[in-house]
Structure formats: structure tokens, C-alpha cells
Amino acid sequence: MATAVRFLRPPEILLKKRKILLVFLIAVAALASWVYLKRNQPPTVTFAKARRETLVSTLPTNGKIEPLEYAAVRGDTAGLVVKLPVKEGQKVAKGSILAVLNAPELQSQSSAAQARVEQAKGELANIERGGKRAELADIESNLERARLDRGAAQRDYSALKRLEEKQAATHEDVLSAHGKLRQAELEIEALERKRAALVGSSDRAVAQARLREAEADADLARRKISDTMIRSPIDGVVYSLPIRLGSYLNIGDPVADVGVLDRLRVRVYVDEPELGRVARDLPVTITWEAMPGKQWQGVVEKMPTKIQALGTRQVGEVLCTIQNPGHELVPGTNVNAEVRSSVVPNALTIPKEALHRDASGVVGVYVLDSDVIHWHNVRVGSSSISRAQIVEGVVDGAAVALPTDFPVHDGEKVEAAYR
Template sequence: MAGKRKRLVLVAAVILVAGLGVAGYQRWRAPPDANHLTLYGNVDIRELYAAFYDSGRISQMLVQEGDAVHKGQLIATLEPGRFADALAAANAQATIQRQDLAALMAGSRPEQIAQAKAQMAALAVIYQNDAANFKRYAALAPHGAATIQQRDDAQAAYLNARQNYEAARQAYILAVKGPRAEDIAAAQAAYDAARANAALAAEEERDTQLYAPADGVVEERVQEPGDMTSPSAPVYVIALTNPLWVRAYVPEGDLGRIWLGMAAKISTDSYPGKLYRGWVGYISPTAEFTPKTVETPDLRAQLVYQLRVYACDAQGQLQLGMPATVTIDLTQPQMAAARGADVCGGRHDAGN
């Protein structure tokens, strides 16, 4: 009797296990929820490579990996010595050119004009005296009262005095007229060039300071103080925390059920039960084979389209590469879905 009771209990247990197995199998084989689309992907962000605009030796690195930086924050500096010297030389040259231009613009000083006039008057007296002497000797020479040599010497002195007087008269005229317009224009151009060189030197000196080009988190500190750097050598790699999205892939058969702006929910294994709001911000226009990172044996030959689901993450919990699950309610009205991108209080950049 006891043995029969044991056999009945065993049979009942077998039937129960079989029933549970069939139910589980049927549940596993049940068709997916037609009202929701579940996708799997990874958190993705943009990165930028911060570098100096000029070459030089790094003097300071002011932030570390993991530090949050904001746009315009000073994050590194170069040794400024040679840049400061170049700026000082450029400013001095600009000052010289400015003084030269000012002198030309001011014209001749009254003292210069008076000096030129006095010089002309003195030479005029000599010129008149030598002219009179030459006239006398020229008259006496034919009668033997003066030698031919005396006449020729008087003529040479007269001609030289006339040339000196004419040169002094022209100098006086130039002093009264002042500099030529062409000279002033040339001096202005030289001054403008000197100012431009000084501005360039000032800009190069400012380039010894590296500022964060955007808000983000320092992902990698590539160089250190003492390193020689150049514009082609990044100093930091900065991860941009906005925008932030989940890169997922949607099968071709589901492509017609989604559109840009649809609201979505994002979850991760790192924060169980935590849901992040998001929206479909980008759908690739070209198909590709399922990436190896997400493929399963029955998906290897399927064509999929890349999808970006932009996420709201005010607490900064979503990290680059983190696996994430995206759930999209397919019953949402299209008009409502069109406002899905505003779930974070403002539309983010949903470009490529």
C-alpha cells in the first residue's frame, strides 16, 4: 500500500514537471508583443581631441581622467617665453612705424621751414656776389685788365653758386609743401602691416593656453608636462556628454513601424529598474549586415538599420559602451511621437 502511494506521488510529480515544461515552452514560443519593439545596443557618445593651436613644450596639465570640464575652462598651458618675446618685438616694430607715419602726417616743422629759408637766403647772397664778379672779369679780360684764368675761375664760382642756390630753393619749396601723399600712403601700409604682425603675435601668445572646446568628461590624458606638442598631437580626449544615445539595430521588417521622434524607454543592467527617457533621433538610410557585437545565429544573415535613441541622463549614469535595452511603444500616436524629442526639456542635436 505504501509503495503504491509512492508511485502515485511520483507520477503526479512527473505530470506537474511536464506541464510546467510545456507551459514554459509555449511561453517561450509565444509571439513577441506586437505593441512594443525591444532593441539591444550600447551607449555611444561623441569624442573630441583637444590640441594646442601652436607647437611648444607643455608647462601645465590642469585636469585628470574622469574630471568634468565645461566649455571655456583652462585645461593646459604651453611655456610662454618665446611667444612673449615675439609679441614684445612685434609691438616695438609697430610703435616705430606709427611714429614714422605720425611724423609724415604732421608735415614739416616750422623750424625746418625757417632753416631751409635761411639756407636759401645765404646761398642767394653768394650766388649774387659770384655773378657780379664773373660779370666784371668777363668785361676786363678782353682789354687785358684781367687774365683769362681769372675770368674762368669767376665763371666756375658763379655757376657753382647758382647750383647751390637752386638746390636750397628746391629744399625750401619741399619743406613748405611737406611729405608726398605717396610717402604717407607707404608709411600707412607699413604701420598696418606692423599692427597685423603684433596682433598675430598676441594671438599666438593666447594660443599657449588650451581651453575646453565643449562640456564633457576627460576620457584620456594623452600628454604630460614637459612633452613637446603640436596642433596634430591631441593633449586630451574629451567625451561629450550631450548628446548621448544608444546605438541599436532594427531589423528590416520592423523599420516601417518606427519613425523619427518616437518616445522610447532605456534600461541597463548596471541600474536594474531604472528607466531613462529617450527618443528616436536617427535612422540610417542604408542597410548593413548585423554587427558581430549583437548578432545571434538566426540574425547573422539579416539586414538591419542603425538606430540612435537619444537619452536623458541628468545624473550621468550612462557610460560609453554600456549595454542597454531600448523599448519603444508602437501604439503611440505619431503626433505625440513627434514631440518625443522634447522629453528632456529641449531637443538635442540628432544629426549624424
């Protein structure tokens, strides 16, 4: 029969296990106590106090700069740009040369016209000495050719007009075609006047008419040569200069935009729901992202006459006038605009983010009373970007709750923290 042997553990090991168990039980009790206290601790809510101040109500939006007074200069004759004595941003006086064109054919026309003047003078001198009558057949032949030219010019002009309506031709092309048509008509008128002067008239009267016509042609040629020197029609600043030295300019091509930049117009885009806050003569502040910290002041000049789409927005275009003494802003610049719609002195204000709407849409705030929050219905007046005027529902110095990450309820106990 085997003998049973029992191994007894040393007392130290048993004591150690009891200590570990005791520590574990203490930790569990502490955790349970912390959870209990945490569950019953009121949530922390940040508050801000209502205060009195001068509230400036502004309407921020965007806009675009336009000139109040300007002239779009275009070429009246074609030619190569051989001189460009101005540059963008330069101030010019009325009559200053903006560009000079080289048009050799105009000089040839002027020389030919002057030669016809001399020829007409010689014919008149011959007639006065007993010379001969001009041939009507030559005039009739020229008239026939001119009428054919007019017919071709009319067809070209009509075709280009139709293409322009379909946006398949430029307005400058139409203007050029119209100029050619008018030139053909003027030539026919001149020939018919010449024929009328010859038929039934003396050779002397015909020669005098030819001389007057030749002198008119020479004068026209001189004016065309003068048109190769393109001048500014007004005093102002060259804010756009699309042509370049050595480029070819066609009739009607843009040469420069000259405008008065001391005062500018801003076309401000105001969203339709906000238009009720805008009125004539309200102050406007303009800022430009390219020049941080710089501001331009002006006033509302004209209210919009219609609502139109601007991307995804429905806006009214409010016209404002601003001062631009340094000429930093130029037409076409996209800017930020802030219309000051009202100024309320001694207004009771709170942060706008403290405002809430209940399930029925009523606007209100949570106000701290001791350590409990209560819902107060409020009536809101004017507002700025960050603060709102409270007309009714909150007293001066009241603590209003700011937004939290968790829902709060009327009558709930909270722990207050202040911003």
C-alpha cells in the first residue's frame, strides 16, 4: 500500500497571493468609483457673456472693377505698328500719340492724288487757253466698274452680317466690309457728279469740277496718313495696351483702353436674399487679395434692376463708386466688397454661434443660471460677421452657451467654462 505524501506550500507564497488579490480588488473598486462619479458629473459647457458694444452690420460679397469714364481706342486705318511711345499704366493727355503705323500705300495714294490735282490744274489752264472737252465714255466706263465693285461689296457685307449673327464672323470683319461698301458708293457718287458736271457744261466748268475733286481726294489722302498716328481721345491712364511693336493692325482692331482711374465703379454681386440690407449711399469697403491690408472706400450708387444668375448664385448687381487715388486698381480686377448696412450703438450682442433653433424653428439661446442652463427665446436685430444683436430675451452680462459636441437640454446641470 502506497503511502500518500502531501507537499505543503510555504507560507510566504500564500501571503503574496493574498496581497496581489487585495491590490486587484482595490483597483476594481477605484475604477468602479471613478465610473460612478464620472457618470454623475455634469458636462462641461463653454459660455460667453452678452455685452454691449457698437455693432457694425456688414454684408461681405465680391465684385469687379469698371471704369467710370473711358475710351476704347481702335484703328481707323491698317498698317504695321512702327512706334509705340506709351506703356500700360502711363498717364496721357488728350491728343497724345499712342501708336504710329507704317502704311506705304497711303503715301502712294497721297502722291497720286496730288498728281491728279496738278493734272487738273494743267487741264484747267489749257481750257482757259482754249483747250478740249473731256470724254464722257471714260466716266461711263469707270461708273460701270464702280457699280460692279459696289455689288460685290454689298454681297460681302450682307454675308458677313449673317455670319456675325451666328457668331461665325467678328464685328471687326463686318466693319471692314461696310467700309469697303461705303467707299464704292462714294466713288459712284463722285463719278456721277463728274458726269453731271460734264454733260451740258463748258469745258471750263468740267475742268474746275475735276480740280475740286482732285483736291478733295488729296485732302482725304492726307487725313488717312494722319490716321496712321493714333491719338488718345481723352485725358487719362492707359490701362490696357493689347498691340505690340511690329504687329499688324487691321481697321477696327483695338489699340488701347484709356480711362480715368481716380474714381472707379465696382459692380458688386449681392445674393438675392440679402438685397433688402442694401440701399443707396451706404458705405462700401473694397479689398484686393493681391494687396493684403489695403482698403478702398466708396458708396453704393445704384441698386439693381433685375436678378440674374452668377454661377450657382442668384444675384443683383449693385453699382458702387470708390476712390482710387493711387491707381492701384484697374478695370477688370476681381475684388472683395463689404457693404456696411447699419451701425447700432450700445447694442447688446452675443456670438452668432450661440444662436439655436428649436424643433418649431424658434430662435433662442441656452442661458446659465447658477449651474443650470435654461432655454430662452430671443429676438435678433442686426448682425455682423461674428456677432448678433439681441433685442429681447437676454440681459446684459448673461452667460450664453456656445456649441458643444454633445446635445444639451433645458434644465440640465452643467459645469461652466468661459471663453
